Amino acid sequence: MTESPSIILGTFDAESIWRDSHLAQLPFFPDHERRLLILAMDELLFSLCQSQDYWITRFPIDDAFRSYLKVLGYEMNHYAVVPIEQMAYHVERSTCLFEELLEPHILDDLQPTMLDHARCVPYAIMPQTARVWETYQLKGRLPDYERVRKVNSKVYSHQLRRRLSFKHDGTIIRSVRELEMVGERFSRDSFLIKDPYGVSGKGNLLIQSNRMLQRVIAYIQKQEQAGKKVTFLLEPYHNKVRDFSCHMVIEEQGDIRLLGIQEIINQQFNYMGSRSMSDLEIEALAQQGYIEQMFMVAKALYEDGYFGYLGIDSMELTNGEIIPIVEINARQSMGLLNHALDQKLRQWGKQGSILFISLGYTERLDISKVLTELDDRKLLYEPDKDQGIIPLTSNLLTIHYDVISQQRHKGMSVPSLYKGRWYMSVVAQDIEEKKRLVQEVSTLFEEWGCKIFS
Amino acid sequence: MHQTIMNLLSEVKGTPELVHQLTPETDMINEVGLDSLQMINFILAVETTFDLQIDYEEFDMAHLSSINQFVDFLHSVKEKAGSL
Incomplete structure (x- = not known):
C-alpha cells in the first residue's frame, strides 16, 4: 500500500457504459429497481479504504452504519456527492459518478486538504x-480508456484464449446469418449466447431448444x-463443479502481484457471493498450472x-478440467472486495464471505434499527467475537423507498x-454456523414483514 | 396452462419446492421475485412451450401481477395471433 492517501470511488455496472450503443441486444426487460440499486453499490468500496x-x-451514508464501520477500524474520511434531498433528481439523469465530479x-470543500498527493483508485x-x-491533478497514470474497454469485452477474452492456446470452444458471430449457422451447430446441446459486455444477471442467455x-x-x-x-459470443454450456476468480494487480511498470483466489457463489447466472480460497486450495490449483496461466493473462x-x-x-x-478464462474483468470486483475484507479480518484470525439477500418491503427499513436488532440478537460481528454478520451497505436497503418518496410529489405511482x-x-x-447466521438474518427481515427473494 | 406456468416458474427460479407454494393468485414480481434475467428466461420458456410470441417492448408488467392475469394475457396473445 502507498503512503499517500487514496481516493476510493467508482461506478458499478461499468459494462453498460463500455458497451457500444450500436450493438444489437439479447432479449431483456428494463429493470428500474436494479439500476437504482447499482447506483448505491459504491458503498461497498469502504472495504478498500485505509x-x-x-x-x-x-x-x-447513514451515520449509524459509519459508526459501525469505525468499530471495525474503518476510520477513513467520507464525502458524498449528491445531497440526500436531490437523490431522486440525480437518479433520473446520471449514471456515472465521474460525470458528477466534473x-x-x-x-471544493475537500480540495485543499485531500487532493494534494492523493492517488485515485477507481472501481473501473x-x-x-x-x-x-x-x-484535480491526481497522482499516477491511467490506462487508456479505449484499451480498458477493449480488454473487458468477451470478444477480447475469446481472442486471448486462442492467443495463449488455452481451451477455446466458443465462436464469435457477427451477423444473424452466422448466428443461425453456428447456433444450428451448437443446438444439439444447451449453449450460451453472451453479449460482449454482459454481466452477472444480464447479457447471458442459455439456449435449451431450437425453438428458443x-x-x-x-x-x-x-x-x-x-x-x-x-456481435455475440456463442459457447457450449458446460456442467461445472465451481466458479472462481483470480485477483491480481498489474502495476504501472508491469509488475504483477497475485492477491488471491475467490470462490464465486452463483445462482443460475446471478452473482450471490464470494469466499476466499484457502492456501491449500490455491496450491492445488497451482499444481495444475492455473496460477502460471493467470500470470500469462x-x-x-x-x-x-x-x-x-x-x-x-x-x-x-465436472470432469476436473479447468477453464482458465471464462471472462476478464479489468476493474475491481466483488471478489476483490471480499479479499480486502478478509485482509482486515485476518488481524482477528477470522475470515468472512460476502453474500446478499434480495428482499421486498412495504415500510422503510431503518439501518440503525437493523444494526441494533442484529446486536441485540448477538448476530452483529465485532472484533472480539468469534462469528457474526458484518453489514456492508445501508442505502442499498432503502434507496428504492427514498427515491420513490421524493418522486411522489411529481405524481409517480x-x-x-x-x-x-x-x-x-x-x-x-x-x-453450518454460516447457514445459521444467514437464516437468522432472513428471519429478522421476515419478522419485519419483508419478502425474501433470494 | 396454470400448472405448466407454475412448473416453468419454479424451474426458472431454480427452486423445485416453489411449485407447491404457487396459487393462481400469486404475484410473480412481488411474491415470486422474478429478477430481470429470470423474467426473460421465463418469458422465453413460455413462448417456446405455448408456441407464441410476446412483444417484449410492449409487455406490461401488470400482466405478472397474478398467474390468472398472465394466463388471460396469453389467451389474448393467442387470439390476436390467430386473427392475423
Whole structure:
C-alpha cells in the first residue's frame, strides 16, 4: 500500500457504459429497481479504504452504519456527492459518478486538504475518468480508456484464449446469418449466447431448444434490419463443479502481484457471493498450472495497454478440467472486495464471505434499527467475537423507498413493494454456523414483514 | 396452462419446492421475485412451450401481477395471433 492517501470511488455496472450503443441486444426487460440499486453499490468500496483515505460515494451514508464501520477500524474520511434531498433528481439523469465530479465546485470543500498527493483508485475506468484526473491533478497514470474497454469485452477474452492456446470452444458471430449457422451447430446441446459486455444477471442467455434459438434469432434480426451491429459470443454450456476468480494487480511498470483466489457463489447466472480460497486450495490449483496461466493473462493484458486491478473468472468442470478464462474483468470486483475484507479480518484470525439477500418491503427499513436488532440478537460481528454478520451497505436497503418518496410529489405511482439488497460478510467457523447466521438474518427481515427473494 | 406456468416458474427460479407454494393468485414480481434475467428466461420458456410470441417492448408488467392475469394475457396473445 502507498503512503499517500487514496481516493476510493467508482461506478458499478461499468459494462453498460463500455458497451457500444450500436450493438444489437439479447432479449431483456428494463429493470428500474436494479439500476437504482447499482447506483448505491459504491458503498461497498469502504472495504478498500485505509485510515488516511477518502471514500467518495454517490449518496450520503447513514451515520449509524459509519459508526459501525469505525468499530471495525474503518476510520477513513467520507464525502458524498449528491445531497440526500436531490437523490431522486440525480437518479433520473446520471449514471456515472465521474460525470458528477466534473461539475463545478463539487469537491471544493475537500480540495485543499485531500487532493494534494492523493492517488485515485477507481472501481473501473470510465470515459470521464481521465478528465477528472486532469481537473484535480491526481497522482499516477491511467490506462487508456479505449484499451480498458477493449480488454473487458468477451470478444477480447475469446481472442486471448486462442492467443495463449488455452481451451477455446466458443465462436464469435457477427451477423444473424452466422448466428443461425453456428447456433444450428451448437443446438444439439444447451449453449450460451453472451453479449460482449454482459454481466452477472444480464447479457447471458442459455439456449435449451431450437425453438428458443429461433425466437432469439427473430428478436435480433429485427435489430439487425434496423441497422444495429450484431456481435455475440456463442459457447457450449458446460456442467461445472465451481466458479472462481483470480485477483491480481498489474502495476504501472508491469509488475504483477497475485492477491488471491475467490470462490464465486452463483445462482443460475446471478452473482450471490464470494469466499476466499484457502492456501491449500490455491496450491492445488497451482499444481495444475492455473496460477502460471493467470500470470500469462495478466502479462498479455499489460502488453495490450492495461494496468490496475484485474479479476479473471474461471471454472472447474465436472470432469476436473479447468477453464482458465471464462471472462476478464479489468476493474475491481466483488471478489476483490471480499479479499480486502478478509485482509482486515485476518488481524482477528477470522475470515468472512460476502453474500446478499434480495428482499421486498412495504415500510422503510431503518439501518440503525437493523444494526441494533442484529446486536441485540448477538448476530452483529465485532472484533472480539468469534462469528457474526458484518453489514456492508445501508442505502442499498432503502434507496428504492427514498427515491420513490421524493418522486411522489411529481405524481409517480407508489409500488406495492419496495426492492432492496442486504449485503453482508458472514464471519463463521464452519458452513453450518454460516447457514445459521444467514437464516437468522432472513428471519429478522421476515419478522419485519419483508419478502425474501433470494 | 396454470400448472405448466407454475412448473416453468419454479424451474426458472431454480427452486423445485416453489411449485407447491404457487396459487393462481400469486404475484410473480412481488411474491415470486422474478429478477430481470429470470423474467426473460421465463418469458422465453413460455413462448417456446405455448408456441407464441410476446412483444417484449410492449409487455406490461401488470400482466405478472397474478398467474390468472398472465394466463388471460396469453389467451389474448393467442387470439390476436390467430386473427392475423
